[in-house]
Amino acid sequence: MSKALKGDVPVSSSFEEKMKALEAARLQIEKQFGQGSLMKLGKDDAVQGVEVIPTGNILLDEALGIGGYPRGRIIEIFGPESSGKTTLALHAVAEAQKRGGIAAFIDAEHALDPQYAKDLGVSVGDLWISQPDTGEQALEIAESLVRSGAVDIIVVDSVAALTPQAEIQGDMGDAHVGLIARLMSQALRKLTSIINKSKCTLIFINQLRMKIGIMFGNPETTTGGIALKFYSSVRIEVRKVETLSRGDEEAWGNKVRIRIVKNKMAPPFRKVETEILFGKGFSAFSCLLDAAVKQEIIEKKGAWYAYREEKIGQGRDNAVGFLQQNMDITLEIERAVRAKLFPKQAFISSFQEQRPALSLEASPAESDAKALRRSASRGAGASSSRVQEGSAANDHFQDESTTAKLL
DSSP states (O other): OOEEEETTEEEEOSHHHHHHHHHHHHHHHHHHHOTTSSOOTTSTTSSOOOOEEOOSOHHHHHHHSSSSEETTSEEEEEESTTSSHHHHHHHHHHHHHHTTOOEEEEETTSOOOHHHHHHTTOOGGGEEEEOOSSHHHHHHHHHHHHHHTOOSEEEEEOGGGOOOHHHHHSOTTOOOTTHHHHHHHHHHHHHHHHHHHHTOEEEEEEEEEEOTTOOSSOOEEESSOSHHHHHOSEEEEEEEEEEEOOTTSOOOEEEEEEEEEEESSSOOOOEEEEEEETTTEEOHHHHHHHHHHHTTSSEEETTEEEETTEEEEESHHHHHHHHHHOHHHHHHHHHHHHHHHOTTSOOOOTTSOOOOOOOTTTSTTHHHHHHHHHHHHHHHTSGGGEEEESSTTTTTSOTTEEEEEEO
16 A cells, blocks of 8 residues: 555655645645745745845944844844934934835834934935824834835834823823733734735834842843744844043043844844944944954054055044045945955945935825825824824924824
């Protein structure tokens, strides 16, 4: 006999018969669940190479191991107050826009500064912003944007500010245990699969809290329960190391330590120390200089820096100044560094301006965009979710506006 029976299930005795049985099962699965429900890994485009959105910091791109934030994944950025979390997220938005992508910012904290975003390189005229009243609104809007398949990156700032509706409707002092955790757990279960299919990068900014009664170990934890820790493909911790100043001069920036706490795409626990300049964000020239020295593209001899045996400056500040004044050489160095670190990625300079965004008014997708905004408004289930364009930045995001294009 070629087959033995084990209960009601036939057990194949040869490889050919097993493959026939598997093919029959595959056809049945695709008939029931649709084309592509079951595929061989590496065939039929089952799993593509990971696409990324650069972070805006070449040192952090290297630490992440793949050249940036992975598309179609959930990212968590957390740390103490004023450590640079929102700055990190806004740089990712700027990089996505430079590549012609569409970005959305869900400002649950109602604290986004459009001028600061512009200074960091964000094209504020093309940034979609939502200021929801409740956590449910925020996550429903995020889900609608992801399902549209039109948005490349969404930032939620922050998880701690996602106030559940029950808490808003209750009295001050009422106990609401675990509401944000339950809300996040439910939302992430729904978002995970559709994020992967839409290739949208969803960044959650999170805050730190202290556990009560912890005598040993780290008492710090993030808000929103542990669901976000599980569903995140990358978790990044940002902490301020020191304030940058010269003597009695005013401080001009912070030195921060960025640690990859979790990474499903590459080895975790890598660290980066970098500078964040007040009003400017990452010091891109300093980051490039450090990366070029590390990759031996720029040679450091004592206090001198040299490129192709030509001295470019004595001391780090002078070398950075040389890069700022000689953009042709800077772009050449950046191309060489990225070619060495990420040989399979197309080169797009971090120093270039954003690509001109397509006007929705002139775009064939106008009706789809309007339908998306109407869908997000209906999903919010509140009159405060009216769509506004044009005056959002000028009136500093009017409270009744939930989804608006930041100009």
